Amino acid sequence: WHERLLGGFRRTSDRLGENISGLFGKAALDEATLDAIEEALIASDLGPATAARVRDRLAEERFELGLDEPRLREIVAQEVAKILSPVAKPLEIEAFPRPQVILVIGVNGSGKTTTIAKLAHLFQEQDYGVMLVAGDTFRAAAIGQLKVWADRIGVPIISGKEGGDAASLVFEGVKRGTAEGIDVLIVDTAGRLQNKAGLMDELAKIRRVLGRLNPAAPHDVVLVLDATTGQNALSQIEVFKEVAGVTGLVMTKLDGTARGGVLVAAAEKYGLPIHAIGVGEAVDDLRPFDPSEVARAIAG
Ligand code: GDP
Numbered sequence: 001w002h003e004r005l006l007g008g009f010r011r012t013s014d015r016l017g018e019n020i021s022g023l024f025g026k027a028a029l030d031e032a033t034l035d036a037i038e039e040a041l042i043a044s045d046l047g048p049a050t051a052a053r054v055r056d057r058l059a060e061e062r063f064e065l066g067l068d069e070p071r072l073r074e075i076v077a078q079e080v081a082k083i084l085s086p087v088a089k090p091l092e093i094e095a096f097p098r099p100q101v102i103l104v105i106g107v108n109g110s111g112k113t114t115t116i117a118k119l120a121h122l123f124q125e126q127d128y129g130v131m132l133v134a135g136d137t138f139r140a141a142a143i144g145q146l147k148v149w150a151d152r153i154g155v156p157i158i159s160g161k162e163g164g165d166a167a168s169l170v171f172e173g174v175k176r177g178t179a180e181g182i183d184v185l186i187v188d189t190a191g192r193l194q195n196k197a198g199l200m201d202e203l204a205k206i207r208r209v210l211g212r213l214n215p216a217a218p219h220d221v222v223l224v225l226d227a228t229t230g231q232n233a234l235s236q237i238e239v240f241k242e243v244a245g246v247t248g249l250v251m252t253k254l255d256g257t258a259r260g261g262v263l264v265a266a267a268e269k270y271g272l273p274i275h276a277i278g279v280g281e282a283v284d285d286l287r288p289f290d291p292s293e294v295a296r297a298i299a300g
Pocket of ligand 1: 107109111115145252254256278
């Protein structure tokens with residue numbers, strides 16, 4: 001999976017290479033070269049703050065540096081790691097009373113259902129009792145698919161009919177979860193951003209129902225982002241922050257042809273915890289988010 005993970009950052013890393021090649025060979029790091037490096041970093045998806053930090057470091061070290069491409073990549077890796085380290089936070093199960101309620105949100109196709117199965121599997125491996133709620137009642141396929149996953153990994157699931165009321169399923173989930181001593185309740189939600197008002201109402205209703213049962217719930221609101229959508233992921237964070245109050249992120253499909261560098265831009269801009277990353281379609285393809293590993297993959 002390490003190779004696959006590297007794949008998800010290769011396009012960012014390649015772009016970085018293309019963008020910075022030709023910038024070396026000058027005796028001094030003059031302002032124009034620093035500008036060019038800064039622009040090259042922004043154009044490689046890393047975001048303006050990372051680019052500015054690298055530029056500042058280069059400007060500080062300019063006389064003794066003897067800058068070449070490997071040294072620049074090393075500095076990029078160090079600065080990226082500094083940005084990513086504070087946001088690397090696995091999801092911990094610590095709610096009392098149980099169950100901890102995790103709402104999972106994201107646009108259709110982002111990998112939300114798969115990520116729910118992966119998280120459920122991860123918590124099972126940590127010996128927690130897990131229950132799922134098929135709260136994306138808008139799509140019959142989503143309900144069916146989550147049931148298939150639940151069967152496959154052996155976790156109970158609360159589900160209803162297509163078009164049913166998601167909030168009542170959540171209510172039932174918490175009731176049953178509490179009665180059965182469940183530790184984690186993972187709730188799928190509709191991802192219809194095209195009907196923002198409808199989605200917002202639905203999530204608000206789920207929150208009201210949860211709040212009545214346990215004022216601390218939902219404990220987590222995890223946004224699933226597809227790394228292959230590049231900069232689009234940033235606008236999804238923006239919108240979901242507004243409609244749902246995101247507490248953390250999982251980025252999926254970092255095994256493909258993603259431009260994973262957008263993770264850095266997301267971290268610098270929003271500072272939201274990154275819980276894990278998806279590197280494949282199988283249930284154990286969820287990896288902890290390791291900032292220095294990712295930084296190295298990006299810097300190449
Ligand atoms: P949802 O519509 O957001 O619930 O998305 P799904 O969970 O159904 O995933 C959409 C597609 O993306 C499916 O074909 C999944 O197998 C695939 N997928 C999900 N996560 C990953 C991942 O980390 N890597 C890869 N390569 N594919 C993934």
